[in-house]
Amino acid sequence: MPAPPLLALRGVCKRFGAVEVLKDVDLEIHAGQVVALLGDNGAGKSTLVKVISGVAPAERGVIEWEGRAVHIRRPHDARDLGIATVYQDLALCLNLDVVGNLFLGREIRRYGFLDEMAMESRTIDLLGRLTRAVPELRAPVVSLSSGQRQTVAIARSLLGDPRVLLLDEPTAALGFEQTTEVLDLVDTLRDRGMGVLLISHNLGDVKALADRAAVLRLGRNNGFFNVNTASQEQIIASVTGATENVPRRGTSYEARW
Amino acid sequence: MRRTTENTQADDAAAAAGDPSARRGHTLSRALQDWGAALRRRFRAGELGSLPVVLVLATVWIVFQSLNGNFLSPRNLSNLSVDIVGTGLIAVGIVFVLLLGELDLSVGSISGLAAAVFAVLNVHHGAPEWLALILAVLAGTAAGAVQGYSCAKTRVPAFVLTLAGLLTWNGLMLAVLGTSGTVNLDENGLVADLTNYYFTHDAVAYCLAALCAGAVFTISYLDRRRRTAADMPHRSLRHIALRAGAIAVVAFVSAYLLNRFQGLPLALLIFLVVVAGLDILLRHTHYGRQVYALGGGVEAARRASLNVTGIRTAVLAASGTMAAIGGLFLASRITSVSQTSGSGVLLLNAIAAAVIGGTSLFGGRGTTWSAVLGMLVIQSISSGMAITDTPTAVQLVITGGVLFAAVVIDALSRRSQEAHGRA
Ligand SMILES: Nc1ncnc2c1ncn2[C@@H]1O[C@H](COP(=O)(O)OP(=O)(O)OP(=O)(O)O)[C@@H](O)[C@H]1O
Numbered sequence: 135m136p137a138p139p140l141l142a143l144r145g146v147c148k149r150f151g152a153v154e155v156l157k158d159v160d161l162e163i164h165a166g167q168v169v170a171l172l173g174d175n176g177a178g179k180s181t182l183v184k185v186i187s188g189v190a191p192a193e194r195g196v197i198e199w200e201g202r203a204v205h206i207r208r209p210h211d212a213r214d215l216g217i218a219t220v221y222q223d224l225a226l227c228l229n230l231d232v233v234g235n236l237f238l239g240r241e242i243r244r245y246g247f248l249d250e251m252a253m254e255s256r257t258i259d260l261l262g263r264l265t266r267a268v269p270e271l272r273a274p275v276v277s278l279s280s281g282q283r284q285t286v287a288i289a290r291s292l293l294g295d296p297r298v299l300l301l302d303e304p305t306a307a308l309g310f311e312q313t314t315e316v317l318d319l320v321d322t323l324r325d326r327g328m329g330v331l332l333i334s335h336n337l338g339d340v341k342a343l344a345d346r347a348a349v350l351r352l353g354r355n356n357g358f359f360n361v362n363t364a365s366q367e368q369i370i371a372s373v374t375g376a377t378e379n380v381p382r383r384g385t386s387y388e389a390r391w
Numbered sequence: 392m393r394r395t396t397e398n399t400q401a402d403d404a405a406a407a408a409g410d411p412s413a414r415r416g417h418t419l420s421r422a423l424q425d426w427g428a429a430l431r432r433r434f435r436a437g438e439l440g441s442l443p444v445v446l447v448l449a450t451v452w453i454v455f456q457s458l459n460g461n462f463l464s465p466r467n468l469s470n471l472s473v474d475i476v477g478t479g480l481i482a483v484g485i486v487f488v489l490l491l492g493e494l495d496l497s498v499g500s501i502s503g504l505a506a507a508v509f510a511v512l513n514v515h516h517g518a519p520e521w522l523a524l525i526l527a528v529l530a531g532t533a534a535g536a537v538q539g540y541s542c543a544k545t546r547v548p549a550f551v552l553t554l555a556g557l558l559t560w561n562g563l564m565l566a567v568l569g570t571s572g573t574v575n576l577d578e579n580g581l582v583a584d585l586t587n588y589y590f591t592h593d594a595v596a597y598c599l600a601a602l603c604a605g606a607v608f609t610i611s612y613l614d615r616r617r618r619t620a621a622d623m624p625h626r627s628l629r630h631i632a633l634r635a636g637a638i639a640v641v642a643f644v645s646a647y648l649l650n651r652f653q654g655l656p657l658a659l660l661i662f663l664v665v666v667a668g669l670d671i672l673l674r675h676t677h678y679g680r681q682v683y684a685l686g687g688g689v690e691a692a693r694r695a696s697l698n699v700t701g702i703r704t705a706v707l708a709a710s711g712t713m714a715a716i717g718g719l720f721l722a723s724r725i726t727s728v729s730q731t732s733g734s735g736v737l738l739l740n741a742i743a744a745a746v747i748g749g750t751s752l753f754g755g756r757g758t759t760w761s762a763v764l765g766m767l768v769i770q771s772i773s774s775g776m777a778i779t780d781t782p783t784a785v786q787l788v789i790t791g792g793v794l795f796a797a798v799v800i801d802a803l804s805r806r807s808q809e810a811h812g813r814a
Pocket residue numbers: 150153155173174175176177178179180181182222
């Protein structure tokens with residue numbers, strides 16, 4: 135029997151008020167794999183990320199961690215499992231400086247006080263892996279450019295040595311060089327056995343980096359692809375809805391995957 | 392942009408060259424240049440901190456001193472330093488609430504309630520002073536915690552909930568006082584001593600001044616040593632010495648002036664210890680970091696798994712506690728408690744002090760020291776007006792003008808920060 139996926143979603147439903155945003159969504163993330171999550175604007179990608187990270191817990195459906203059903207009700211639960219997230223809106227505290235944001239909620243302490251020096255040196259390490267132009271560490275994040283903020287958010291997600299990384303359009307605000315560095319980093323992380331969920335509208339990046347792609351359309355699964363074998367046209371057709379191949383759960387799932 | 396901490400090792404190497412006497416002058420001018428550059432950077436980035444309020448305070452003092460030579464006399468300054476304490480302690484609580492981007496309107500009523508609880512327990516029921524004192528402060532904590540918890544759970548803005556609190560606690564205070572009207576406190580009791588007691592021995596004030604400057608120097612020096620050992624950016628020795636030196640000058644001049652009158656007032660000592668302690672709690676522990684984080688973005692704090700309800704409750708409980716303590720100091724000043732305790736301009740002065748001192752109304756920016764600076768400005772204006780026989784009407788207009796200026800500076804610096812980020 136093959137090892138169970140690191141993280142698996144089965145039949146996840148989520149509604150905001152009367153609107154059903156996610157309907158019976160399935161997804162699997164294996165260790166050492168990059169899964170791309172594709173879909174048009176409003177397809178429910180960010181909502182799915184929030185379901186997994188505990189910000190907007192699912193109403194129905196099962197989330198399995200290494201084959202074991204788990205409950206993710208708060209961001210805390212996801213963090214304890216080893217799930218780290220870069221949100222589309224970054225979720226940074228604009229008044230705190232770079233170091234404060236990186237360590238928010240898990241500050242390093244020394245004799246009960248914040249150990250600013252240790253946190254600062256860890257921050258320099260982490261940011262150094264992502265970019266050559268490390269922003270001013272003691273400036274409030276509100277004074278950074280959007281690309282710099284995105285770099286900070288990515289560095290923050292790497293802090294606790296997570297096992298699953300959820301990246302919601304992590305390179306949207308980044309320049310060419312920074313994008314390459316982030317994608318290289320994702321590659322390295324995969325080689326180290328991390329499972330990555332990558333949301334991106336850039337099919338080129340997805341083709342270059344991802345192992346598998348899952349497509350969401352109007353809150354439902356609309357196809358799973360092996361990125362190495364599927365053609366770009368097939369994937370685009372699935373994203374735009376030219377092909378409505380909604381998989382019935384359990385049956386044709388693995389084959390299409 | 393990497394490692395643009397204001398100073399690096401290079402400064403020391405440069406300073407080490409040249410003969411000693413020239414070096415000293417050179418060192419000082421270089422330090423002032425560094426300071427000027429840092430100031431300009433902060434000005435552009437919209438982080439003015441306490442600079443505007445210090446300028447306002449200096450102006451107020453110069454103006455009143457030129458109008459009346461008694462304004463900066465040891466006697467007047469000593470009284471001023473005791474007068475700021477009651478409202479100042481309440482303003483410290485307001486700083487906590489402002490850091491969340493909220494406002495607490497109930498602090499006046501809570502201060503009156505605490506004073507009434509103390510007076511009735513001690514004077515009418517004969518409870519020992521220490522017990523009545525503790526219960527009075529706990530009453531404030533409880534009132535604040537109730538407000539904080541309901542504010543966090545209902546997500547109603549705190550200023551609305553605490554408006555309900557203002558009425559409720561005021562009613563409760565009238566009920567506690569009952570028909571007694573005015574209660575006179577024991578003139579020689581513990582609470583009366585809070586604002587009556589002076590350390591008459593000169594050595595006390597001087598030793599504390601030395602201790603405080605020494606502590607600042609030692610802590611920054613040890614931090615610098617640790618950073619040098621780890622090859623991290625650090626402050627230059629000059630910067631550290633200059634800062635500790637500035638603190639020493641302020642502390643020793645104050646000690647000298649206070650000793651020329653009656654010595655160091657106990658009230659002032661308590662106030663400064665509380666402010667310094669809470670400043671360390673807010674800026675150097677993970678509890679305080681959570682308060683700032685919540686003020687900078689509720690959603691971000693929630694996603695970082697912070698306990699939003701707990702923090703809100705704790706902050707309003709802290710504000711209620713400080714209001715109760717402040718109320719006891721105000722009662723101590725007049726050694727009586729009446730139905731008007733905690734009413735009038737007290738609430739407005741406490742909020743104005745925090746804002747004038749440089750704490751942002753938008754949340755997430757400010758320190759407890761702004762309560763001290765803001766109260767100094769407000770009380771200096773009122774004391775100067777009293778000395779120069781200016782009518783109250785003018786005093787209110789001027790205090791209002793200063794508050795207006797503080798709010799405008801706050802809004803402008805916030806705008807400039809955002810513009811800085813978008814560039
Ligand atoms: N808090 C909310 N309350 C109500 N509706 C919401 C909320 N969040 C998202 N939605 C709705 O859910 C749907 C999916 O939104 P979501 O942000 O997940 O899309 P997305 O796939 O990430 O799109 P994009 O590519 O633009 O980021 C949208 O129709 C949106 O209006």
